[in-house]
Amino acid sequence: MASTTESSSPPQEASLRNPFDPDINTPPRNRLHERINKRRSIEENQDRSLIHGFELRQHAERFLLSNDLSSLQEAIDEYSQTRNQSLFTIFKSFTLHYPNAFSFKLIKILKLQPNLQRRSQTVDLLKVEFKNPTSRMCSIILTALKNPLLYSLKVESEEILFRSLCEMIALFTERLYIFSLGGWEELLEYVCDCITGDEKLENQKGLMMLMEFPVNVFQDREFWLNQGNLYRVVLSISKYVSSMDQELKALAYDSSISLILLSNDFLKNEVSNSLLRNLLNIIDQHGEEEVLVNRINRLWELVKLDDGSIFMGKHGEVFWCMIRVAEVEDVSEELKIVSFNVIKDLYDGNVITNLSREELKRVLVVAINMLSCIVDDPLWYDVDHENRLTAGMADAYYRGVFLCNALCFDGDQGVFVPMAIETITMNYASNLDWKLRHAAIFTIGWIAEINFKGDMIQYFDQVASLVLKLLDDLNPRVLWATMQAINCLSEYKDQLMLAEYHLKFLAKLVPISISNSCTCLQLYAVTAIHSLVKQCGLDKISTFGEPIIESLLVLLKHEKQKIQVEAIDTLKSFAVLTPETFRQNYYETTVEALKVIVFDEHSLPGPLISAKCLECMVYLVRKVGPDNFKEQEADLVMESLISLDGKLSNTEYLAKCIIVQALDQICRCPSVSIDKFIHKLVLMLLGSTQPHLDLAVDKFKDDNDKHLVETMIVQACNTFSYCAVRSSIKFSLHTGKVTAMFVRLLGCSSFQIRKASILGLPNLLLSLKVADKKIDAKRGLTFFVVQALLEALKKETDKGFFLNKTDKVFYTIVLRILARCIQTSSSFVNDQLIKVIADGINDTARKIIKIEIEKAQEVVASEDRCESLPTEDTLQEVANLIATTIDTLRDRFILHVDDLMSNAVVFLADDNPDRPIAFAISIFNVTFPLFPDKLPP
Incomplete structure (x- = not known):
C-alpha cells in the first residue's frame, strides 16, 4: 500500500537554486582567454599613428629610465636638425603613455638652459604634452614642475622664444587650475611685476603671458581686485598704448583684448572702458x-x-573709429571689409539716428566709395547666366549696401534725403569714374524705394532730372543702374505724370529696348517700360503705345529667351491694365504674332516660350478679346499644350505650371467643347502632378521651384473640379483616379493644396450621378471620400484647437465640404457609412465642447479671450453639418439621434460656459422638428 501511495502521489516540484549557496561551485573562469580578449580590445582601440606596448618600452628604457639626460638631448637635437618623423612619433607616444616621466625630463633639460635650438624644441615638446587632452599627469608631478617652469621663464632672454614659452606655461597653468591644485600666485605676481616694470624684455614676457593666460587664472579675485594688481596692469598697458615702441604697442593691443575677455566677469565699467x-x-x-x-x-x-x-x-565710438579707417585715401578693399565687419556686427540704429548733417555726409561718402568696389565682369553681359546681376560685385560692395540701407532706414530722413541728393548730384553724377556714377544712381534708387511717400517727394523733380540725364550714360552698368532707379521712381505715379517724366523716360527707353547692342540693357529697358506702364496705365502713354507694342512684338523673336519672356509678360500686363485700348488697337496684331511664333513651321521656339505664347494667347482671347475660340483654333491650342507637356521633364516646373494654367483657362472658355479632350487632359494633369503629390518642404532646395509645383497642383485640382461638372459624363471614367489623388492631397503640408483638393471633392462626387458605374462602385467611392473627410476632421480636432489661423480656416472648410458631400451623394450613402458619419459627428462635437470648457476655465482669471478657442464660425459649421446630415438622411439617421441628443444634454450643464449651452440648443433646434419623440425628458 505504501508503494502504491508513493507511486500515485504527484512529483515534487524542483526548488529554485540559490545562486549564493556556498556549496554551489561557480563555473571556472578562463582568465587567459579574458586577458587575450582584453588585450585585443585595447589594441583595436589604440591610435595607430603612435607606438604602444613592448615596442615603446625599449625607447622608454633608453630615454626615460636612466637619470642621464644626454640620450634624450641628443634625440631632441637630431629631430631639430633632421625632422625625423619616427623620433617625433616616439615623443608623441611618450606624452600618451609616459607623461609624467617625459615632462619631468624635458623640464630638467630646460632648466639647464641649453642652446637656443634645444630650448626651443624642448618647449615645443612640452606644448604637445600639456595640450594633449588624453595625457594623464599626476598632481604630484604638476606641483613639482611649477618652480622649474617659473625659473625657465624668468631666466629666458631670447625674444624669439618668449611667445612659445608663454604658450607652454599657459597650457600648464590651465592643468593646475583644472586639477584644483591651489593656483599659481607666484607666476601671477611675476607677470604683474614684468608688466609694470621698466625692462622692455620683462614687459614683453608679462604682456605675452597675460595674452596666453587661461580664463581660470582670473578666478582669483583676491589677487586681482583686493590686492589691486588688475589696476596696476591696466595702467601700465595704457602707458604702452601711447609708447613709440611698436612692439610694446602691439602687445598692449592684444593683451587688452585678452584681459577684456578673460576678466569680463569682474571688470568694472571704468576699467573695461579704459581697455x-x-x-x-x-x-x-x-x-x-x-x-x-x-x-x-x-x-x-x-x-x-x-x-x-x-x-x-x-557703439558710437567704435562706429566712428571704423569710419575713420574707411575714410583714409586709397584705403585697400580688404581694410574696408574688415572695418565694416565690425560696424555690421556691432550695429546700433541709434548711432545713425543721432548724426548731424555733416556726419551723415561723411558716412554717405564712405558708403558710396564702398559701393564702387565693382569690376566690369564679362559674366554680367550674359543674360542667361544665373548670377549675372551680382557679377563683378566685390565683398566691399555688399558692406556698402548695408551702410547705405542703414542711412536710408535709420538716418533722420528730413536731413539725410536732401543732403544725399545734393551730394550725389554735385560730386558723383558726372564723375569720370563709372563705378562712382554706378554707386551714386544705385543709392538714389534705394532712397526712392525706402523713402516712398516721405521727404523724397519734395525732391522728386531733382531726382527725376538726374535719372533722365543718366539715361544718356554710355556705360552699360551705369545705364542698367539707372533703369533700376526708374523702377523705384515708377511708384511715384502722381509726381511722374505731373511733369510728364514717364513720357520722357519712355522716349529714351523704347529705342534702347529695340536697338541697343547690349542684350542685358534691352531686357532691363523692357522691365523699366513694364514698370512705368503698370503704374501709369497704357492710356496715359498713348503716344508711345504703338511704338512700345511694336518693340515688344519685335522682341518676341529675340534670340535670348529671357527677353522673349519679359516681352510676353509686358504685353500681357498691357492687356490687363487697359483691356479696351488694347482690344481696339493691338489685340489682333499681338495674337497673330503669338501664333506665328508657336505654329509657323520655320519658327523653333523653346518649350518655355511656346508655353508662354500659348498661355498668353488663351489669356488674351478670354480676358481681352471676344472670349470665343474658333473650334479649329481651340483644338490646335489644346493639342499643342498637351503635346508640349509630354516633351517636358518632371523638373521643368515653370513651363509645366504655365501649361496647366493655360489649359484651365481654355477649359473655362464657353465656346470650347472639352469632351473630346477630357481623356488626354486628365491623363496629362495626373502625369504632371503625380511625381509631386508628397510636396515636402525639404524636397525642394529652391523656394521658387516649390512655389511653382504648389501652384501647378492647385491649378490642376481646380481644373479637375471644373471639368468634373462641365464634362461630367466623359470625366466620370476618371473619377476614381482623380478622387484618390484628391484624398491623398488632404495630408499635404501645403495649405493651398489641401484647400484646393478638399474644395474639389463635392464636384467629383457630383460627376458620379451621371457616371456609367455600378451602384456598389458609386457607394464605395462615396464611402472613401466621406471617410477621408472625417479622418481629416479628426486629425485637425486632435491638434488641440488650434495651432494657428490657417488650421482654423481649414477646419471650417472641412466641416462645410463634408456637409456638401453628404448632401450631394445621399443616394449612395449606406447604413454602414451613416454610422461612420454619426460617430464622427458625435466625436467632433464632444471634443470641441471639451476643449471649449477647458480653455474657458483657463482664461477666467485673466478675462482675456483665448486664441485657441474654437471660433464662432467653427461652432456654426458643426451645427450646419448636423442640420444638413439630419435633413438629408432623415429617417435613415434615426438610430443615431439618441446619442446626439445625449451629448447635447451634457452640454447643457448649468456650470458650463454660455457657448457650449448655445451650441447644445442649436442641436436641439435642428433635431426636434424631425424627431420630436426623441427629445430627452
Whole structure:
C-alpha cells in the first residue's frame, strides 16, 4: 500500500537554486582567454599613428629610465636638425603613455638652459604634452614642475622664444587650475611685476603671458581686485598704448583684448572702458596696413564674443573709429571689409539716428566709395547666366549696401534725403569714374524705394532730372543702374505724370529696348517700360503705345529667351491694365504674332516660350478679346499644350505650371467643347502632378521651384473640379483616379493644396450621378471620400484647437465640404457609412465642447479671450453639418439621434460656459422638428 501511495502521489516540484549557496561551485573562469580578449580590445582601440606596448618600452628604457639626460638631448637635437618623423612619433607616444616621466625630463633639460635650438624644441615638446587632452599627469608631478617652469621663464632672454614659452606655461597653468591644485600666485605676481616694470624684455614676457593666460587664472579675485594688481596692469598697458615702441604697442593691443575677455566677469565699467579706449586709440594711429587689418580682425572677434556688456554704450565710438579707417585715401578693399565687419556686427540704429548733417555726409561718402568696389565682369553681359546681376560685385560692395540701407532706414530722413541728393548730384553724377556714377544712381534708387511717400517727394523733380540725364550714360552698368532707379521712381505715379517724366523716360527707353547692342540693357529697358506702364496705365502713354507694342512684338523673336519672356509678360500686363485700348488697337496684331511664333513651321521656339505664347494667347482671347475660340483654333491650342507637356521633364516646373494654367483657362472658355479632350487632359494633369503629390518642404532646395509645383497642383485640382461638372459624363471614367489623388492631397503640408483638393471633392462626387458605374462602385467611392473627410476632421480636432489661423480656416472648410458631400451623394450613402458619419459627428462635437470648457476655465482669471478657442464660425459649421446630415438622411439617421441628443444634454450643464449651452440648443433646434419623440425628458 505504501508503494502504491508513493507511486500515485504527484512529483515534487524542483526548488529554485540559490545562486549564493556556498556549496554551489561557480563555473571556472578562463582568465587567459579574458586577458587575450582584453588585450585585443585595447589594441583595436589604440591610435595607430603612435607606438604602444613592448615596442615603446625599449625607447622608454633608453630615454626615460636612466637619470642621464644626454640620450634624450641628443634625440631632441637630431629631430631639430633632421625632422625625423619616427623620433617625433616616439615623443608623441611618450606624452600618451609616459607623461609624467617625459615632462619631468624635458623640464630638467630646460632648466639647464641649453642652446637656443634645444630650448626651443624642448618647449615645443612640452606644448604637445600639456595640450594633449588624453595625457594623464599626476598632481604630484604638476606641483613639482611649477618652480622649474617659473625659473625657465624668468631666466629666458631670447625674444624669439618668449611667445612659445608663454604658450607652454599657459597650457600648464590651465592643468593646475583644472586639477584644483591651489593656483599659481607666484607666476601671477611675476607677470604683474614684468608688466609694470621698466625692462622692455620683462614687459614683453608679462604682456605675452597675460595674452596666453587661461580664463581660470582670473578666478582669483583676491589677487586681482583686493590686492589691486588688475589696476596696476591696466595702467601700465595704457602707458604702452601711447609708447613709440611698436612692439610694446602691439602687445598692449592684444593683451587688452585678452584681459577684456578673460576678466569680463569682474571688470568694472571704468576699467573695461579704459581697455576699450586703448584698442580704439591704437587703431586710430593706423600704421602699416597689414598690421591694422590684423588688429581690426581681433576687434571683430571681440565683438562677436560680446554678450552685450563689453561694448555697452560704446557703439558710437567704435562706429566712428571704423569710419575713420574707411575714410583714409586709397584705403585697400580688404581694410574696408574688415572695418565694416565690425560696424555690421556691432550695429546700433541709434548711432545713425543721432548724426548731424555733416556726419551723415561723411558716412554717405564712405558708403558710396564702398559701393564702387565693382569690376566690369564679362559674366554680367550674359543674360542667361544665373548670377549675372551680382557679377563683378566685390565683398566691399555688399558692406556698402548695408551702410547705405542703414542711412536710408535709420538716418533722420528730413536731413539725410536732401543732403544725399545734393551730394550725389554735385560730386558723383558726372564723375569720370563709372563705378562712382554706378554707386551714386544705385543709392538714389534705394532712397526712392525706402523713402516712398516721405521727404523724397519734395525732391522728386531733382531726382527725376538726374535719372533722365543718366539715361544718356554710355556705360552699360551705369545705364542698367539707372533703369533700376526708374523702377523705384515708377511708384511715384502722381509726381511722374505731373511733369510728364514717364513720357520722357519712355522716349529714351523704347529705342534702347529695340536697338541697343547690349542684350542685358534691352531686357532691363523692357522691365523699366513694364514698370512705368503698370503704374501709369497704357492710356496715359498713348503716344508711345504703338511704338512700345511694336518693340515688344519685335522682341518676341529675340534670340535670348529671357527677353522673349519679359516681352510676353509686358504685353500681357498691357492687356490687363487697359483691356479696351488694347482690344481696339493691338489685340489682333499681338495674337497673330503669338501664333506665328508657336505654329509657323520655320519658327523653333523653346518649350518655355511656346508655353508662354500659348498661355498668353488663351489669356488674351478670354480676358481681352471676344472670349470665343474658333473650334479649329481651340483644338490646335489644346493639342499643342498637351503635346508640349509630354516633351517636358518632371523638373521643368515653370513651363509645366504655365501649361496647366493655360489649359484651365481654355477649359473655362464657353465656346470650347472639352469632351473630346477630357481623356488626354486628365491623363496629362495626373502625369504632371503625380511625381509631386508628397510636396515636402525639404524636397525642394529652391523656394521658387516649390512655389511653382504648389501652384501647378492647385491649378490642376481646380481644373479637375471644373471639368468634373462641365464634362461630367466623359470625366466620370476618371473619377476614381482623380478622387484618390484628391484624398491623398488632404495630408499635404501645403495649405493651398489641401484647400484646393478638399474644395474639389463635392464636384467629383457630383460627376458620379451621371457616371456609367455600378451602384456598389458609386457607394464605395462615396464611402472613401466621406471617410477621408472625417479622418481629416479628426486629425485637425486632435491638434488641440488650434495651432494657428490657417488650421482654423481649414477646419471650417472641412466641416462645410463634408456637409456638401453628404448632401450631394445621399443616394449612395449606406447604413454602414451613416454610422461612420454619426460617430464622427458625435466625436467632433464632444471634443470641441471639451476643449471649449477647458480653455474657458483657463482664461477666467485673466478675462482675456483665448486664441485657441474654437471660433464662432467653427461652432456654426458643426451645427450646419448636423442640420444638413439630419435633413438629408432623415429617417435613415434615426438610430443615431439618441446619442446626439445625449451629448447635447451634457452640454447643457448649468456650470458650463454660455457657448457650449448655445451650441447644445442649436442641436436641439435642428433635431426636434424631425424627431420630436426623441427629445430627452
